[in-house]
Amino acid sequence: MAAGLPPAMDRPHFIGIGGAGMSGIAKILAQRGARVAGSDAKESETAAALRALGATVHIGHAAEHLADDASCVVVSSAIRQDNPELARAAELGVPVVHRSDALAALMDGLRAIAVAGTHGKTTTTSMLAVSLSELGRRPSYAIGGDLDAPGSNALHGDGEIFVAEADESDRSFHKYAPEVAIVLNVELDHHANYASMDEIYESFETFAGKIVPGGTLVINADHAGARELTRRVEGVRVVTYGESEDADVRVLSVVPQGLKSLVTVLMDGQEITFTVSVPGRHYAHNAVAALTAGVALGIPAAELAPALAAYTGVKRRLQLKGEAAGVQVIDSYAHHPTEMTADLEAMRSAAGDARILVVFQPHLFSRTQELGKEMGESLTLADASVVLDIYPAREDPVPGVTSALIIDAARAAGADVTPVHDKGEVPDVVAGMAKPGDLVLTMGAGDVTDLGPRILDRLSQ
Secondary structure (H helix, E strand, O other), rough: OOOOOOOOOEEEEEEEEHHHHHHHHHHHHHHOOOOEEEEOOOOOOOHHHHOOOOOEEEEOOOOOHHOOOOOEEEEOOOOOOOOOOHHHHHHHHEEEHHHHHHHHHHHHHEEEEEEEEOOOOOHHHHHHHHHHHHHOOOOOOEOOEEEEEOOOOOOOOOOOOEEOOOOOOOOOOHHHHHEEEEOOOOOOOOOOOOOHHHHHHHHHHHHHHHOOOOOOOEEEEOOOOHHHHHOOOOEEEEEEEEOOOOEEEEEEEEEEEOOOOEEEEEEOOOEEEEOOOOOOOOHHHHHHHHHHHHOOOOOHHHHHHHHHHHOOOOOOOOEEEEEEEOOOOOOOOOOOOHHHHHHHHHHHHHHOOOEEEEEEEEEOHHEEEEEEHHHHHHHHOOOOEEOOOOOOOOOOOOOEEEEEEHHHHHHHHHEEEEEEEOOOHHHHHHHHHHOOEEEEEEOOOOOHHHHHHHHHHHHOO
């Protein structure tokens, strides 16, 4: 039976309650019976979903939004110190709890699987949540994206398993004590918080060291950074997966079948073949990671492998938004060069002779400064691209860092790139480029996702 309310979290107030990570925790607390309140910058479907669970959601940030009897204030690393609700909490003496501490409290007493890595966390966590639900295990889960089914990023289940996406960006994944941890890959990202690969490795080592005694670290044998982490980790059982000949769970084949893949693995001397209901080799490998972790937790492979086919996707992870005038519009959350390349290769594999047109919005000045060249080079996999201005999120502008870093690199590599500074012009630009049979991919972690419906409307005209 799942745990109840953590101490002092019966009346939580969330600053930025609409965020992917924050909203999930808020939903679980509401489902466990807490009186949840919070604020967010703008109205959203997430805010509406929280209200449907009984939460009070204010739009905008103001000191009066914080109730005098709030038991705690939950924040993420994105909340600035001058937030008026944070200042009001200090006046009232209300404890401030980081998002990761709140999630750790929710997982306490349950058998936790924590999914970490530079890329693929949301997909892999979702695959586990869906397949375990399919098997009737009634897991709780907290995910950084909305599932296609049942359409939520979090759920309070009454089973003994909690599946959580473990965020390395601000080292908050050090707060968790999972029974099984997955590390999908290890690369340098989040440049505002990590200055070098050594710092990244140290952070992931600390995460691996939090695994409970007798637990398991599931790690990608094909990824150089993950293999290096394997050499550094001590005192924990390690199970590797991948195409490498020395992998404990070896991927023998990934056969594309339209928008699905047929995957065969060798596990404990037995060949297991199962379907992954989304396209792309990287998603097939995510499914193998999920299978390996579930088996480490004691779920029979013969049950879990076929249940993985129930996963049909996460919003913003190669999500089909619609079709108009013979053009399909697909949305991708990819914002790191490795993710961009993987999604474009997956689309190329599924597209056949169709042209791929990308609308890319860079995310963060720091990431663009460090990886702009690689982002531009990844766009060579598209037939043509539109590149928008940088989405700043939590960052202030950096002098000299603009989308031009990406555009220049893309053109130098031979890509066809059109810069567009006004997002409002994108639907017209795309409509002028697209032909029947083309695939349009809106790509990035910012608000580029809002353009999908507008592009479809323009194409339908």
